[in-house]
Amino acid sequence: MNVIGFSQGGLIARYIATACDIKGKVRNLVTVGTPNMGASAPPTCGQQNALDTPTDMFSVFKGVACNFGSLFGNAIVYSSFMQDDLTFSPNGYVRHVDDLDNYIVKSSFLPILNNEVIHENNEKFRNRMIHLNSASFIMWDRDTVLYPRETQ
Numbered sequence: 001m002n003v004i005g006f007s008q009g010g011l012i013a014r015y016i017a018t019a020c021d022i023k024g025k026v027r028n029l030v031t032v033g034t035p036n037m038g039a040s041a042p043p044t045c046g047q048q049n050a051l052d053t054p055t056d057m058f059s060v061f062k063g064v065a066c067n068f069g070s071l072f073g074n075a076i077v078y079s080s081f082m083q084d085d086l087t088f089s090p091n092g093y094v095r096h097v098d099d100l101d102n103y104i105v106k107s108s109f110l111p112i113l114n115n116e117v118i119h120e121n122n123e124k125f126r127n128r129m130i131h132l133n134s135a136s137f138i139m140w141d142r143d144t145v146l147y148p149r150e151t152q
Contacts, residue, residue: 010034038095
């Protein structure tokens with residue numbers, strides 16, 4: 001069986017390949033533009049250069065909205081509601097590098113999928129990944145949605 005996933009679907013494809021007990025065996029996995037190591041900013045908000053001076057009201061508003069949204073989002077992203085009740089939402093793959101302790105302890109999806117924490121299926125996930133015939137993780141070279149782009 002071949003499994004292919006695009007963007008967030010790539011995380012689900014990895015989950016199918018490593019965690020799901022399905023009929024048959026996943027042999028090949030391909031993910032395209034997938035936030036395999038998480039995302040740390042909402043789309044387009046992370047692409048701003050702090051040294052750029054806004055030249056129009058839209059840019060000013062966008063900057064203020066991104067800053068407010070990021071502050072609010074950072075405050076609630078690792079809450080039990082956002083993690084437990086919305087597992088396959090983008091909240092499950094937010095990874096703030098300046099808050100790795102909360103990410104490891106409170107994030108309900110990505111640290112488990114990436115085997116960054118000890119859980120009952122560590123060995124199963126590991127074995128299924130290393131026994132794939134092939135795995136390809138394709139990164140867009142000009143991604144404008146994921147931040148940082150290298151998370152792919």
